[in-house]
Amino acid sequence: MDATTPARSKPEYRLDRSHAEFVRAGKVIPGGVNSPARAFGAVGGEPPFLDRAEGAYLYDIDGHQYIDYIGSWGPMILGHCRPEVNAAVAEALAKSPSFGAPTVREAEIAEEVAAAVPSIEMVRFVSSGTEAAMSAVRLARGVTGRDKIIKMIGHYHGHVDALLVSAGSAVATLGHPNSPGVTPGAAADTILVPFNDASAVASAFERYPGQVAAVLLEPVAGNMGCVPPRPGYLERLRELTTKHGALLFFDEVMTGFRLSYGGAQEYFGVTPDVTCLGKIIGGGLPAAAYGASKEIMSRISPVGPIFQAGTLSGNPLAMAAGLTTLRLLKRENPYPALDRLAERLEDGLRRAATDARVPHCVQRVGSMITIFFAEGPIHDFDDAKRSDTALFGRFFWELLARGVYFPCSQFEAAFLSSAHTEADIDHTVQAAREALLAARG
Template sequence: MTKSERLFERAVKRIPGGVNSPVRAYGAIGETPRFIDRAEGSHIYDVDGHEYIDYIDSWGPMILGHNRPEIREAVAKACEKGLSFGCATQIEVEMAEFICENIPHIEMIRMVNSGTEAVMSAIRVARGFTGRTKIIKFAGCYHGHSDAMLVSAGSGVMNSGVPDSAGVPKGCTEDTMTAIYNDLSSVETLLESNQGQVAAVIVEPVGANMGVVPPIPGFLEGLRKLCDGNGVLLIFDEVITGFRLAFGGAAEYFGVCPDLVTYGKIIGAGMPVGAYGGRKEIMELIAPVGKVYQAGTLSGNPIAMTAGLTQLKLLKEHHEIYTQLEERGRKLYEGIQEILKKYQAPCKVNWLGSLGSVFFTQEDVVNYESAKSSDTSAFAEYFKYMLSRGIHLAPSQFEAMFLSAAHGEEDLRRTLDAVESYVVRFAQTKRL
């Protein structure tokens, strides 16, 4: 029995499912989670000493790679002063100034402790600003586990208020309506049937929680137009895309300006943190200056702010990182696509910049319904094979792959070799 297996045996006795987040569970692919001991650059190492090329990147924030020396040293220095004060600090002011001075659509920002908290707070202030209650989200877009956002991703465009989790009262979600990603007509229908009642449309500008599903041309622009025409705020959930697709996130990448934006772990360089920001007239409604209450005892934690600001400054100073990530993403994901085409494997590859997914389906994946056509059992076989070849992927068909600046040519070559080896092996047995 491996150390990871022994740790999992211990974990399931004290932690629900043996993991502190469902995304870490390996149950869907019939494996035991690998318990990670350390990480460096593009590689992680488990407690059994196995080395993997990592395409999870702590679910996105390690855009510069793991254990970046400049960030590690800045954090160690900050720790010498103390870990937490529960009081205002200089570093949180510097973080807010840096983001607002460099992201044109953010005039004010509030730090929180997670992406979930950022979304929950952004929706609250949107309701406070508009005086309306209803929210439109999209099937397959994940916005954290607050009650109002846990609405059945499989619901039809006209269905609303169906909780997607036990313990969520229907009353908490009855004002949440679900539209179809990449389908403007579904949004228009909801707006027309709920005139004067919708506070905000919230969207992952690039779907990254149903696998990677980019917006079709005109979709985000159309949302902006529909929101403007109906007095509705547009919220970009950039927990995944923020500071990753471009320094200004998806808003910069696509040239579409949201009213509010939410960020997650990337602004903490992987430490627990989140933020929401936008126009000053909206953000000034937040307590203590406004009527919308939101608080967080540890928000703006000095260690997380130090780590995050160090990373953001590095990204700003080295803008070429984004060009490099685009090039590496193209090489990796186009390479996978060419291999699948060569062997006529019934799979699709979606990618945008450093984000990508392999879908085990013959359908073009443009929304949640088409993503659900994927053969999850085939993905499980693929995942296990890749893991055996030292390639660390998310243990779910519906999660993204993340490239970092630390991924080099050798990493990409090894990954493409493993993909081709898998496709040859399993195509011969007709399991693909």
Template sequence: MTTLSAAYFERAKELIPGGVNSPVRAFKSVGGNPVFIKSAKGAYLQDVDGNSYIDLIGSWGPMLFGQAHPAIEEAVRGALSNGFSFGAPTYNEVLIAEKIISMIPSVEKVRLVNSGTEATMAAIRLARAYTKRDKIIKMEGCYHGHGDSFLIAAGSGVATLGTPDSPGVTVSTARDTLTAVYNDLESLENLFKANPTEVAAIIVEPVVGNMGLVIPQEGYLEAVQKMCQQYGALLIFDEVMTGFRLSAAGYQGLAGIQPDLTTLGKIIGGGLPVGAYGGKAEIMDMIAPAGPVYQAGTLSGNPLATTAGLAMLNLITENPGVYAALEQRGSTLKEALSADLKTLGLNYTINQIGSMFTLFFTDKAVNNFSDAKTSDTALFGKYFKGMLDKGIYLPPSQYESWFLSAALGDSEYDQIISASKETLRSL
């Protein structure tokens, strides 16, 4: 019997490249066809065929309090009657800028955009203008959106396409993107030594979510910042994923590091499309119309997105204990899954920090992209399918982080652990 999801996917492939509007959704790296989602509430997704799933994606991070939180829904419903988009300033833009600046100490001024990709593209343009240098350094396996400069040894969905670099990225663009190994200071220092006056900025996910979850080793980020200062480069933290996900001040708040620029997304729209970049006022004042660096967007600061984002950030400040609670939940889940994996003698590594989590099917510690690529992706595909069949919706790629939400309760965690145990025994 053909499901509605299968029928919709066949129709989608006739109209949309690959049948999806973002590659990882195609399920290519895990096999099978994607599930089409109809609705979501709290801890659950429901597909068009009436199946219910415990949500461990959370729209790739922003749903810290679960899907369609009542406070955010109420705020958006209230804003709808005032209009959807103006292409003109609204006071909510001022309020959300004020909120972001109050929560992240390194951000003195902020510019709203429409996506994380827009934020990272604008941030490196700004860094190049400020330093009057051309080259940037990124880390192998870190994904900063689909801007040309970033599709060099990228992670996320790019990692599952079979080619690390996308056709259409010019040789000259690739030449200005230098790639170091995450958690490897020697590889970074070698790049600086070879290009001592040419590097405008390092852009890095302080905690990586796009090669699966990879956590910085002790002292790594501090040393990266020191190297930037030594060679006159800016430090850009890409916190599109980790911003407000791991603490109320982003991961930089936990690490006690203040980068020169920070990119944000996901959570600051409460699930609606939005992004932002911000940092030191001296740097940000180079952005037009205050300065010569051009960046614009008709939908930037969209009233619905800023309304949802303000509601989300207010939820965070009103519930400061959410991060400690999710850290405890994540740690408990890691222990439970580890016990089953160990009992069955399977090769595995679990990386977990706060509400971010990845199970790698490898016996290596995963500290960088090369380590992540030792994972048995075929085995992960079987694990994914087994979990999906049991009502647990994981990211459909080995190279993506899972996201826990405050909407998950004891019952849901029991179901996740039970489904994992049953799936692992069938592998």
């Protein structure tokens, strides 16, 4: 099919039951959803309500099947309902869903994480990526005795007050709250700089000498679409933080155990001081963690003065799912195959967009991928914001009607799993070609 060939008519696509449930939910849940990303605000319309999933496929309550490129926003790297993971959770559930006391699996998964992730000798488990980032920022401040954090514009580290800030106009400026309810004081010590601009980080250190506790970033951005680091960028941040006595802090909630078993730091060969993990580490259940060297982690209570606690931290169901997932990943090493599948998708999306004659840029790192509807490359959030988000919204719905579930925002990365097949990729590419021809108008 070329650009002169009309797209096939999309199949009848109705969400009647989902609409009824969305209306019902809206009466008792703000916006009808428990996380804003699920509300489809970036693409318009109302979300399908999902009923079940298996392997690489999702099924909604209206009877539609989708090839899933969300993977619960990253955790399902082995696909949905992997039998070994389900069995481990069932075994743990039979004993109790929660003890609020130590269990053997907590030590087992901690040993697995410490052996896999270069920066981690000790780890503390929590229940969400937001909690991990919040706790790690407190740790960085407590260890260094400094207050300020350098954060990259467009990087998301959960809804922590101090990190939920927008950019000022200067290259390095103090942040301003990005949400009502976040006080100016909460954001006053957050310094914002563009991603992939090491000179801006250097300038921030010069502007605030001896005041910066840590440089915090996603080593591969996933919350402005998939944006990789420029060559040498992570290495330069390592040099700058070491020079100025600050900690280098990688948020690997997305990239941990996804780009490689040792995460982005193994993939790129740059070791931070502090690492946050989430998503895959819980095998699809609510779990996250932060870790560092023994010297740094020994500052956390109960052995040190920096307080952090959580009733459901190390929950036995999440530990069972996470430990089983990590062991399967280590045993099966799906990363080369994932990379080949993702490359096949990358090439196919690029061909589809070229055939449809729409401006585009497809960016990928490992099994994370985004098609931007803008000329590339995309290096930072300002670049990403040049994208044609209206076109993306139309493209998203055309894809959904053809049985492909992509992220419901131009500024989110898509994820592949080891359950995807070449046939799934080829179907997706054909659907993308038809969707783009229909969406371009």
